[in-house]
Amino acid sequence: MSRMSNNLTTNLSLEALLSASEDKQRNGLSRTGHTIVAVFLGIILIFGSISNFIVLVLFCKFKVLRNPVNMLLLNISISDMLVCLSGTTLSFASSIQGRWIGGKHGCRWYGFANSCFGIVSLISLAILSYERYRTLTLCPGQGADYQKALLAVAGSWLYSLVWTVPPLIGWSSYGTEGAGTSCSVHWTSKSVESVSYIMCLFIFCLVIPILVMVYFYGRLLYAVKQVGKIRKTAARKREYHVLFMVVTAVICYLICWVPYGMIALLATFGPPGVVSPVANVVPSILAKSSTVCNPIIYVLMNKQFYKCFLILFHCQPAQSGPDVSLCPSNVTVIQLGQRKNKDAPGSI
Secondary structure, eight states: OHHHHHHHHHHHHHHHHHHHHHHHHHHOOOHHHHHHHHHHHHHHHHHHHHHHHHHHHHHHHOGGGOSHHHHHHHHHHHHHHHHIIIIIHHHHHHHHHTSOOSHHHHHHHHHHHHHHHHHHHHHHHHHHHHHHHIIIIIOTTOOOOHHHHHHHHHHHHHHHHHHHSGGGTTSSOEEEETTTTEEEEOTTOOSHHHHHHHHHHHIIIIIHHHHHHHHHHHHHHHHHHHHHHHSTTHHHHHHHHHHHHHHHHHHHHHHHHHHHHHHHHHHHHSOTTOSOHHHHHHHHHHHHTHHHHHHIIIIITSHHHHHHHHHHTTSSOTTOSGGGGGSSTTSOHHHHHHHHHHHTTSOO
């Protein structure tokens, strides 16, 4: 009896060791690696939550910011905030534990929610590029159209749902990815359904938004340069400001999302194991870092938001200087539009 007990204990120990070995092989990260990932995710969680929360506070406090184009900025901040709350928190806690802690249903929810909120942000950025181009070049004197802005916001959510619900009903699936501490589309599946879905997702949710952004920001930059040739002095500073904003926006967009898309395609079409867990984790962290980059690029580089930001934190008195009228809550959108028309196309 004692011998059978010893054999049973030995077998259980071997099974535990094999299971641990399989987990390590699957995850591919040491305890130190998981800790490093947790640190980066913690930083993204803190700064992403704070920066997007500040954007929401600015919208609530300053009525002048509630214009149609800025509705898209609000939509981006809301989706980024939801990514931080629903996704980054779980992956952060899982990285601390060194394994996924949400279970099968939690993994499906995580994969769906993060994909949905992330695509909403991407599509909103693409629509924003068109709106900025249209507002500043095609019809700068046109009045505020809140109906179109709300339709654009609703359209971004509907478009996202169209591409994130299918894995829940059988067209591909959601599962753990990388080091096993986060979930996404099952990139490594070789089935016809999964491959076709991933190709469609890559084209309609990454390539097309990138092309839209590059095209309309390129047209916007060209229009600003043409004005700069006419008004050498006043328009030159605005030209450099637009140039810096456009280049920064496009580069950060590409840095955050293209590596993740490339790794996903490699995992889908490459041989098994071609993408190591470490190679998978880095692009995933870059994609999550967009929740920090977006508020900085699209808010702090925006003159209206920046002035209101300074007033909010008492870095600029509410009645100092002639330009402060851009921010007090009693200024109407029409007055702001008149000011923008006077300074167009540089007032962004």
